[in-house]
Amino acid sequence: MADIVLDHVTKRYPDGYEAVKEMDLQVADGEFIILVGPSGCGKSTALRMIAGLEDITDGELRIGGDVVNDRAPKDRDIAMVFQNYALYPHMTVRENMGFALKLAKAPKEEIDRKVLEAARILDLEQHLDRKPANLSGGQRQRVAMGRAIVRDPKAFLMDEPLSNLDAKLRVQMRTEVSRIQSRLGTTTVYVTHDQTEAMTLGDRVAVMRTGRLQQVGRPSELYNDPVNLFVAGFIGSPAMNFLPATVEGDTIHLPIGDVPVAEEHRRGLQSGGARSVIAGLRPESFEDAALVGDQRERGIAFQAKIDVVESMGSELYAYFAVETEGVASQELEELAQDAGTAEVPGAESGQVVARLDAASQVSEGAEAELWFDAAKLHLFDAESGRSLRAA
């Protein structure tokens, strides 16, 4: 077991394209860290550089204190779980899991013992003599995990290991991965594009965008205190709503009403005059005004015409439009692109999603009085996209 340190690590391809730019990241011994970001953000490249499958153009990579930039993958003592599992099809499950030990010339009894032990952890004992072709997706995934576990390596590297599973199995394996990691206590770097996976799995999460690390922190830090629009829009589901706002003196004019400037934003806003900013409103910071009770003072109530109501059973998602010219930001455009056709709420059209209590009586097409918790307002600089919360 060991820590992993990326010190200004850069990956530049021969055509000049930089996939990873000056990445600095310290992964502590035994830590479970998640690299997350939209496709093409460089997270997989970063992982493959740690594995030694990609050359490092610049910077230094240390595993357990040793600089390993020029070491071949086999000399780094790391295990990797690939997105498509990469099981050896001509070997049985037992041989697949024991392959690394066999290459390391471990004694046969030791290989057998370790493979059995890993198989027991992963519930694969009865499948040891089958070939990968005869296994289900979930079983293959577990074999891939097993191949990593038997090695007892310095670190696990996982490249979207759950993305090929169906939704139900993914949730199940997510718990499994987390359980195994905490049981073994092996340093783990886990790459995913799924923010839910990132939030639920990791000790810490590192958000990447276009080759740059945006923010590294505990899931709650990223959620409560995103450093910029990108992180704010990426973390959380449904995504944060973004609305244009202007600040005049001590008041923030939002399309849904006015709120006083909170203490935490005051320093970031410094300049006295009117100033346009981007306001970020988490869907869960809204509530049906009828259900708020005595907290009402803390926030603002407003009327909205509800377009669509989605009931999840435990909660409601209410979609409504806000009169606004929309906000323009490159970061938000990128997020929207990554999400495909589904736009980031509010980015252009002023569409807003609110998560309401299941007891709410709002209905589609009707006016409703909603409430927003002003204490949970996020403000971002309209130019740079940075959070205005004083650090």
Add this chain to the structure above:
Amino acid sequence: MLRSSREAALWSIGILVVLLYALIPVLWILSLSLKPADQLGDRRFVPQEFSFENYETIFNTETFTRALVNSVGIAGLATLISILLAAMAAYALARLDFAGKALILSGALAVAMFPPISIVGSLFNIWREVGLYDTWPGLIIPYMTFTLPLAIYTLSAFFREIPWELEQAAQVDGATPFQAFRKVIVPLAAPGVFTSAILVFIFAWNDFIFANTLTSTDEARTVPAALAFFTGGSQFEQPIGAISAASIVVTIPIIVMVLIFQRRIVAGLTAGAVKG
């Protein structure tokens, strides 16, 4: 797959026609080889009496037994070396990006397009100069040259099918690039390796032009060339029976090889490597 009986019948007839067309000459030779010398001209398809005297004759003939040893040795070695080289070349072509890759591929194809007869004359002179004439390497080298392109093409097609991740997984698992190649890639490309091996072997085994031109004694003469030197028991006797028997004997290894390896020449071995 459900087929109407009519369709099945048509298929059977078609297959039968092809089989007869291909097998009758072979059966005829088999029949000739089993006839005693005095009945060779009796114009019967099924011999009146079966005799193994022709087989006895050829196995007692030094020319034939020597040629058989030469054939097995030369074809075997040519196959082995050709596949080894082709596997490594194909792997490089399939996996690496290097300058001149297209040139090498088209060069290999150009070699395959050369008719052997066009170089046999000059080869004869060169071989005599450098002392390769009438030796095993003298035949192995041209066989390799002519079979490498095909082997490289077949193998690189198979290698390309194998997902990159498998080698990377092997490397992370602690394998050197060569170990990854030998323990993961080659076993997975086995159908391709066997296919190419059979093709190379058949080419070398059946070749007549090089074998006849580049040899002069029993030193390196292979069976197809040796057959031409067969003589009868006396100058008035046709060696047809012996030639037939020898033809049957040289056909057997090919049949055996195809029968053994046809099981291996099945695709789908890679099933289950990655998400299926």
